[in-house]
Amino acid sequence: MATFTFELVSPERILFSGDAVSVIVPSVEGEMTVLAGHAPVVAVLKPGIVLVQTGASNGKEFFVSGGLAEVNATSVTILAEQARFLEDVDNAVLDQEILTAETRHAGSHDEAEKKRLHDQLVQLREFKGVFEQRKAA
């Protein structure tokens, strides 16, 4: 199977670096699956799950709170604002994220910034809903 180099980096550390078969990326305009040979894309991410397939059967899931994905001919790089292994995520973590976003939204004065933070807040709440459903299932 054709593979490409995938890297998931957060400001604190590198979470994943290696070959991948496919990566599902939560772009702001919808989830997209990247396979080898994907057209070059730069996409802004929303809070969501990044699913990396390293082989036919094994995959890894990460939670990202936003960031940027760069896809070029040979590699995919995700620069996440914050990223964790999905196993390490629970409701408390998400609540904390929502709380930070809320305080920042309340404290922001710039109109464009406010809009961006508002969008992020909505996306976070949305994701929390999805996350809870997932856990229930």
Next chain:
Amino acid sequence: MPSLKDLRNRIASVKATQKITKAMQMVAAAKLRRAQSAAEAARPYAERMETVLANLASGISGAGAPKLIGGTGSDKVQLLVVCTAERGLCGAFNSSIARLARDKALALKAEGKTVKFVCVGKKGYDILRRQFAADILEVIDLRAFKQLGFANAETIAQSILARFANGEFDVATLFFSKFKSVISQIPTAQRIIPAEIPAGTKTMSAVYDYEPEESEILETLLPRNLTVQVLRAILENAASEQGARMSAMDSATRNAGEMIKKQTQLYNRSRQAMITKELIEIISGAEAL
């Protein structure tokens, strides 16, 4: 000739100092390990960010470019962001960063430009305010934070960005100390606004698709890049500080050891001299009888 009691006191006080410097060295060594791994972990992100930005920036240029990358078209007002430590006793660490900033400021002033300062860390402020008290806009105190993180960098970056949006300056330069090794920290100046695009990065000529618009991406990416560069600076700085403190305290401990040795020798010698003197007195007293 100091009395024996004086010498004893002096030795005791040097010993106490040595204990303190030794403890500080060990604390710095423990902190260094953590600060170093944090600084090293932050490097890949900043590097990737630079590459992505370079790729993006190669696609846009000219008048349409955002100000954060293209500049304001002037370099009259210069902002120097000086990152130093909150505490002293770390050798030449603080003063070498401050000196670099001061030299740059004086050179810029000689060219007839306006210089403004933002100080991150109290020590740099203490040094710079002697000469530039009127030019210092803000002092950011990070003392309350044990482990510096993304949030701290964001506060600093937000403050810089707000000033840039208000048109308070045209060019910003970040001063910090790059951590090379425990004994070597390099004071560095890095231009952050307009963003420095590393030359020689292989520019992927691939035409990217953008999701959402290109301009929108750059709008979020450029401020974040600034945050990341600031984050890298403060983390490198934290590691450098501990490294500098460790080697400063190491040599202080060694100096104290040498001093103790010398003083003890002096003490023993004068003690023996006193005994000899007393013996001579007794003997000559006995002979006189």
